[in-house]
Amino acid sequence: MKSLGSIRRSFAPWSDPNSIPYISIRNVTKKFGDFVAVDNLSLDIYNREFFALLGASGCGKSTLLRMLAGFEQPTSGEIVLDGQNMAGTPPYRRPVNMMFQSYALFPHMTVEKNIAFGLKQDGMPANEIAERVKQMLKLVKLEKFAARKPNQLSGGQRQRVALARAVAKRPKVLLLDEPLGALDKKLREETQFELMDLQQELGLTFVIVTHDQEEAMTMADRIAVMNAGKVIQVATPPEIYEAPNSRFVADFIGDVNIFDGKVTAVTGEFVDIEAEGGVKLRMVSSEPPAVGQNAAAVIRPEKIRVTGEKPAGRANALEGEIWDIGYLGDMTVFRVKLDGGKIVKASSLNAVRAAEDPLTYDQKVWVSFDENAGVVLKD
Amino acid sequence: MMGAIGTFFRKRIVIMVPYAWLTVFFLIPFFIVLRISLSTSEIAMPPYSPVFSMADGWAGWMEKFNLLSFDNFVWLTGDPLYFEAYFSSVKIALISTLLTLLVAYPIAYGMAKAPGTVRPTLLMLVILPFWTSFLIRVYAWIAILKPEGLLNELLMGIGVIHEPLIILNTTYAVYIGIVYSYLPFMVLPLYSALEKMDGTLIEAAEDLGCTPVGAFWKVTFPLSIPGVIAGCMLVFIPAVGEFVIPDLLGGSETLMIGRTLWNEFNANHDWPVASAVAIVLLAILIIPIVFFQHLQAKSAE
Numbered sequence: 001m002k003s004l005g006s007i008r009r010s011f012a013p014w015s016d017p018n019s020i021p022y023i024s025i026r027n028v029t030k031k032f033g034d035f036v037a038v039d040n041l042s043l044d045i046y047n048r049e050f051f052a053l054l055g056a057s058g059c060g061k062s063t064l065l066r067m068l069a070g071f072e073q074p075t076s077g078e079i080v081l082d083g084q085n086m087a088g089t090p091p092y093r094r095p096v097n098m099m100f101q102s103y104a105l106f107p108h109m110t111v112e113k114n115i116a117f118g119l120k121q122d123g124m125p126a127n128e129i130a131e132r133v134k135q136m137l138k139l140v141k142l143e144k145f146a147a148r149k150p151n152q153l154s155g156g157q158r159q160r161v162a163l164a165r166a167v168a169k170r171p172k173v174l175l176l177d178e179p180l181g182a183l184d185k186k187l188r189e190e191t192q193f194e195l196m197d198l199q200q201e202l203g204l205t206f207v208i209v210t211h212d213q214e215e216a217m218t219m220a221d222r223i224a225v226m227n228a229g230k231v232i233q234v235a236t237p238p239e240i241y242e243a244p245n246s247r248f249v250a251d252f253i254g255d256v257n258i259f260d261g262k263v264t265a266v267t268g269e270f271v272d273i274e275a276e277g278g279v280k281l282r283m284v285s286s287e288p289p290a291v292g293q294n295a296a297a298v299i300r301p302e303k304i305r306v307t308g309e310k311p312a313g314r315a316n317a318l319e320g321e322i323w324d325i326g327y328l329g330d331m332t333v334f335r336v337k338l339d340g341g342k343i344v345k346a347s348s349l350n351a352v353r354a355a356e357d358p359l360t361y362d363q364k365v366w367v368s369f370d371e372n373a374g375v376v377l378k379d
Numbered sequence: 380m381m382g383a384i385g386t387f388f389r390k391r392i393v394i395m396v397p398y399a400w401l402t403v404f405f406l407i408p409f410f411i412v413l414r415i416s417l418s419t420s421e422i423a424m425p426p427y428s429p430v431f432s433m434a435d436g437w438a439g440w441m442e443k444f445n446l447l448s449f450d451n452f453v454w455l456t457g458d459p460l461y462f463e464a465y466f467s468s469v470k471i472a473l474i475s476t477l478l479t480l481l482v483a484y485p486i487a488y489g490m491a492k493a494p495g496t497v498r499p500t501l502l503m504l505v506i507l508p509f510w511t512s513f514l515i516r517v518y519a520w521i522a523i524l525k526p527e528g529l530l531n532e533l534l535m536g537i538g539v540i541h542e543p544l545i546i547l548n549t550t551y552a553v554y555i556g557i558v559y560s561y562l563p564f565m566v567l568p569l570y571s572a573l574e575k576m577d578g579t580l581i582e583a584a585e586d587l588g589c590t591p592v593g594a595f596w597k598v599t600f601p602l603s604i605p606g607v608i609a610g611c612m613l614v615f616i617p618a619v620g621e622f623v624i625p626d627l628l629g630g631s632e633t634l635m636i637g638r639t640l641w642n643e644f645n646a647n648h649d650w651p652v653a654s655a656v657a658i659v660l661l662a663i664l665i666i667p668i669v670f671f672q673h674l675q676a677k678s679a680e
């Protein structure tokens with residue numbers, strides 16, 4: 001993982017027991033016929049939060065977003081927005097706006113008219129509309145394109161028109177369904193930061209849907225990892241990455257080594273695990289499992305060091321041989337085959353010129369990591 | 380080199396096909412009719428002169444050309460009957476086109492919104508009337524609309540009216556006939572315009588504060604305009620020159636140019652005047668065609 005999320009401000013209303021959520025999703029279920037798209041899901045989202053719904057395609061993210069927008073009605077459960085139960089409120093009366101994955105720009109209207117559309121519906125005076133549209137065009141840097149029709153714009157420009165149109169009404173909440181999905185990689189990375197700046201500038205609450213974990217990690221204050229209509233974990237990007245609460249989350253976000261085994265001893269917060277292939281590990285856990293229970297140690301590749309000699313003072317050191325080396329420029333990824341047969345991934349930053357550490361294929365090496373380098377999951 | 384020339388000609392041929400079609404089936408007949416409209420009526424076979432023939436030679440042709448005149452067109456302006464017939468035809472066609480649009484739009488809209496599995500069936504149902512003869516379908520309307528017909532029997536049976544309505548042999552019957560007969564020509568282009576429309580545009584409009592009705596008028600309808608134009612042209616143009624429907628369903632007060640033309644041709648045997656009527660009708664129709672084409676080009680832009 002290149003990014004550990006945006007730790008750009010001390011903003012954490014979710015950890016303050018006195019703060020009131022801005023959006024409360026309570027036990028919401030959505031069924032299409034017999035198919036359960038969203039399954040008894042509860043979530044709290046706070047004012048001015050940049051919240052990401054992250055999950056594989058088909059896990060129910062868009063359905064949840066569409067229920068917030070009012071295009072779908074929950075089969076059961078309720079959605080409360082700023083203290084108001086949204087049940088029965090049609091989309092055109094909700095204080096939220098949506099940026100559609102397909103952008104859904106009106107093809108028969110110019111950029112200007114597209115942006116002004118929502119303002120006209122509100123009956124805003126014409127001179128104020130003109131003022132606001134100008135402001136929005138400036139915000140998304142499209143002043144020169146005001147009179148163009150959507151089909152005369154590039155993908156990136158269309159995306160910005162869709163964004164300007166959705167924020168023009170100053171909604172309390174902006175819903176974004178895969179807003180960067182149709183852009184190429186470079187543009188996507190640039191736009192991520194533009195979106196973050198915009199959210200800060202306008203002081204809006206953003207709920208963004210994405211299947212791209214890197215995108216979610218970069219932009220969001222908190223991420224809800226979803227699977228099959230359920231939320232698996234809600235946490236800040238560093239927490240999601242460093243302390244996944246489940247094998248699913250650990251596996252979904254970034255690269256990971258998972259050692260499955262049995263707990264052999266618990267000493268205070270230290271947990272000894274005997275994993276497959278006779279690998280003995282000692283990890284730290286704040287909620288240690290009981291002796292004899294199945295457990296898994298989860299360790300990220302960059303927490304693991306690969307050395308030619310057995311390192312001194314590391315809690316866990318395992319012997320193996322180099323199976324594969326991937327040189328990525330900024331870092332090198334090793335795949336080491338332990339003597340027990342398991343393959344361990346380890347990565348190291350190339351802070352000094354390669355060659356320094358002349359590890360080669362088939363060489364006998366040691367992989368090592370500290371007790372607190374990962375987490376212990378109970379199965 | 381040869382290959383390049385080959386593609387050049389092949390491309391030319393592809394472009395030539397529609398022009399050739401137009402020449403054979405429109406331009407040549409048009410000039411024949413135009414020539415007759417400039418001739419003089421005769422009691423002979425064919426019933427006009429001059430008659431150009433291959434045997435005349437160049438000099439004979441030039442001589443006959445000098446005999447052509449615009450007298451028939453001048454004649455048309457002299458009799459208010461023709462003007463009234465044109466005016467009434469355009470009026471009836473316009474009203475019928477509008478009524479057809481009003482009936483067809485909800486049908487097309489409903490079809491476009493129907494689940495994908497039933498759409499082919501609905502489409503079939505729209506086309507189904509074409510499987511029986513047009514003439515038989517118009518005759519069927521006589522049976523429905525006549526004073527002792529199905530409609531009056533039904534209305535009197537349920538006690539809505541006590542005297543039969545006189546619909547047959549009035550202009551109302553012509554409206555009903557045209558709307559019924561041309562409905563598929565309006566429904567199909569509307570359906571194809573509505574069907575390919577992106578449903579998220581409506582959601583976007585509602586998201587931005589439009590009620591469903593507002594979203595229809597601001598998004599759905601403007602985007603269906605190409606279909607509206609195509610449908611209106613397909614109904615209006617043949618309706619102006621319609622002969623069968625006013626002849627079978629209309630009364631003596633229903634004045635339409637198709638009937639006038641038929642009278643000139645079959646009753647009066649005045650081919651030149653009948654041809655002049657047809658040429659003017661064509662000129663009248665070209666105006667809306669060009670206008671609509673201009674609109675369509677603008678909306679496609």
Ligand SMILES: Nc1ncnc2c1ncn2[C@@H]1O[C@H](COP(=O)(O)OP(=O)(O)O)[C@@H](O)[C@H]1O
Binds near residue numbers: 055056062
């Ligand atoms: N209108 C609908 N009717 C039936 N099934 C639907 C409908 N909308 C979504 N689904 C199903 O619900 C599941 C979740 O869809 P969605 O929320 O779009 O997933 P995601 O956005 O996470 O990719 C999918 O399996 C999809 O097929």
Ligand SMILES: [Mg+2]
Binds near residue numbers: 061062177
């Ligand atoms: Mg989706």
